[in-house]
Amino acid sequence: MVNILKFIYVIIFFILMFFVLIDVDGHVLVECIENNDCEKGMCKFPFIVRCLMDQCKCVRIHNLI
Numbered sequence: 001m002v003n004i005l006k007f008i009y010v011i012i013f014f015i016l017m018f019f020v021l022i023d024v025d026g027h028v029l030v031e032c033i034e035n036n037d038c039e040k041g042m043c044k045f046p047f048i049v050r051c052l053m054d055q056c057k058c059v060r061i062h063n064l065i
Helices: 002-021
Strands: 047-052 055-060
Touching: none
Parallel strands: none
Antiparallel strands: 047 055
């Protein structure tokens, strides 16, 4: 009985961790210090990836000018 409860707690913990790591847009939250810390293929055109407020975000190209 105790082992079953432990197993259920572990499953719930991992499911909650999954939801915490997923952003509203469906992107996994990646922490960064500078733009080079972000994955290059994270965003599709016309967006590029930038490090904003210590997280990698997709930003429209024309918003950078």
